[in-house]
Structures are given as structure tokens and as C-alpha cells.
Amino acid sequence: MIPSFPSEPLIVDIESSEVDYMTDRMKAIEERDGNPEGVEITRIGHAVCLYSKSMPWPSFNTVKGIRSEDIPYIDDIIHFYRSRDRKFQIEVVPSLVDQKLLKALADKGMYQSGFHTSMYINPESLTDEFHWAAIDIRPLKRDEFEKYATVHCIGTGLPQQGIPSVARNNEVLYDRPGWRFFMAYINDNPAAAGVMYVKGDIASLTFAATLPEYRRQGLQQGLLRRRIAEAARESCRMVVSQCSFISPSHRNMERVGMKLGYVRTAWTER
Known part of the structure; x- marks a missing residue:
């Protein structure tokens, strides 16, 4: 069973499912003969850093799973993408980070550039x-x-x-x-x-x-x-999904009974 309202364990489960599916998807693409999309996956602290040389879109060049304990690794994360000449985003999930991490990201020249919604249902x-x-x-x-x-x-x-x-x-x-x-x-x-x-x-x-x-x-x-x-x-025991906030997809998910888990933010370099 899952709780009828958001909680930190629920949020961790939702985020973990998002990290799992995107990591597995990228691994499968990386394992194609010759890795034609130039995929790289690396873990820095708690954060999973996803990169693709030939696919420049944010979803393929994103940092998932970051925690406040990863403040000492922010420079390493930024270097991973800068050394590959790639614009990237860091996904920040509410309740799993604190103000110190947000300030550290801002101090490194990053800004909150977007929102994305995670939904769930039993x-x-x-x-x-x-x-x-x-x-x-x-x-x-x-x-x-x-x-x-x-x-x-x-x-x-x-x-x-x-x-x-x-x-x-x-x-x-x-x-x-x-x-x-x-x-x-x-x-x-x-x-x-x-x-x-x-x-x-x-x-x-x-x-x-x-x-x-x-x-x-x-x-x-x-x-x-x-x-x-x-x-x-x-x-x-649970189904999760992601959508843009108050988009047609969001409304469809609400109509079938899915509930709001959290709204995460994306952080991008200035």
C-alpha cells in the first residue's frame, strides 16, 4: 500500500523510479554497437549524471538524485558537462534537499529554469x-x-x-x-x-x-x-508518471485518479 498523501518515503520512491527508468534507457542506448549516440553515465556522490554526445536535449543531459550532502561535488558535476561542451540541467526534488544546496547552486552560477510534475497512483x-x-x-x-x-x-x-x-x-x-x-x-x-x-x-x-x-x-x-x-x-503497488505542470497531460492524469507527488525544479547554468 502507498500513503494517500505525499511523504518523504513516497517522494524517494517516486524519484528512484524516475532515476531507474532513465538510467536503464540510457544504458540500453549506450550498449548499441559502437555507442553511436555517445552516451555516458557516471555517479558523482548521490547524483547520477546522464550525457549523450549526439542528443543535446535536457532529458538526455541531466543530473538526477542530487542531495544536500553533494555540495562538495557540485564542481565535479559541472566539470563533467563543461569538459564535454554540453549544456545540462540539475533536477532538484523538494524535501530531499535543503536551502544550503540551493544557495550553493546559485553561487555556482546556476538558476532555477523550470518546473516538472511527478504524479502517482495505487x-x-x-x-x-x-x-x-x-x-x-x-x-x-x-x-x-x-x-x-x-x-x-x-x-x-x-x-x-x-x-x-x-x-x-x-x-x-x-x-x-x-x-x-x-x-x-x-x-x-x-x-x-x-x-x-x-x-x-x-x-x-x-x-x-x-x-x-x-x-x-x-x-x-x-x-x-x-x-x-x-x-x-x-x-x-504504485504507478508514477511525469508531466508539465497543469498541461493537458497533467489534466489527463488527474482525470484517471493520479495524485500530485511533487513538483521538482530544473537548475541550469547562466
Whole structure:
């Protein structure tokens, strides 16, 4: 069972699930022949530092799990990214750091640049799974990663020339323990996708996107319910997910019963 209100142990569990899924994802990409994306993962103190040479986006160049005890290592963390000529962000989770760390980050020339929301739910509390005749949600097949990557890129606004790379970087997760991919179809046309990672008794809803022409048709609520129900069948005690604060994704998660765990901040160099 999980508490009905946020607590420090709950927050630690949520953050750990986010660190676990992103670390495993990056390791899988790193293990591709020749490490074509130039992935590096290193731990400095409590912090896990993720880096990719060819993928400059913040989610692939971020510091997770930092604690106040890591103040002596802030220079080492900054050097790790500066030596690779990469802009990065440090994720700070409330209640797991104190004012001293925040001041230390500011003293090193960093500023609070954004917010991100982490949500959670006990999967047994899901009252019903999504059923709508017009929408078919099913597990992704091994030979469907080009379809998945098309939804991923177009649904998130990434350039379409990146579709082959996104397909390869996700295909390596197909047989990797814990990973589940789902595709939603309307009239047998791929319309939306959702991904889940399970480790122990916690499931993370790691990614979701919908093609623009199929939005506002309940696809994301359907994918949320399908993955939460799948987590319940796998005896998970908690499902967590991330979203931009008061975004459409946030509202969809609230609608299916997910609760606010915390709002973390991102810190970036000036």
C-alpha cells in the first residue's frame, strides 16, 4: 500500500523510479554497437549524471538524485558537462534537499529554469479500464518501431528525419526486462503511443505522444488506463508518471485518479 498523501518515503520512491527508468534507457542506448549516440553515465556522490554526445536535449543531459550532502561535488558535476561542451540541467526534488544546496547552486552560477510534475497512483484504485470501440490499444510488435518512432517524433514536434534514430534507440528496449510499449489505433491507423517501465513493484509511465490529427479523442486517457491496469496485473503497488505542470497531460492524469507527488525544479547554468 502507498500513503494517500505525499511523504518523504513516497517522494524517494517516486524519484528512484524516475532515476531507474532513465538510467536503464540510457544504458540500453549506450550498449548499441559502437555507442553511436555517445552516451555516458557516471555517479558523482548521490547524483547520477546522464550525457549523450549526439542528443543535446535536457532529458538526455541531466543530473538526477542530487542531495544536500553533494555540495562538495557540485564542481565535479559541472566539470563533467563543461569538459564535454554540453549544456545540462540539475533536477532538484523538494524535501530531499535543503536551502544550503540551493544557495550553493546559485553561487555556482546556476538558476532555477523550470518546473516538472511527478504524479502517482495505487493501480488497484483504478475503477475501470478504458473501453471504446473506436480505439484499439495493443502492445507494440517488434517490427512496428518505425510506426512508434513516427508517432514519437511527429507527436512531440521532433524533425521527421530523426525517425530512424528514435526507432533504433527504442527498439533496443523491446527485450529488455521491464519495458512495455503500447500503440493506440483509430480505424487501424497508428494514432498514439505510450511506454511503461516496471522495476520491482513500481511502474513508471515514461513516455506518451499523440499525432496532432488525433488529439482530443481520449487516446491519452486510454493509454494511461491501459498501462495502469497492466501494472495492476503485474502486482505493482504504485504507478508514477511525469508531466508539465497543469498541461493537458497533467489534466489527463488527474482525470484517471493520479495524485500530485511533487513538483521538482530544473537548475541550469547562466
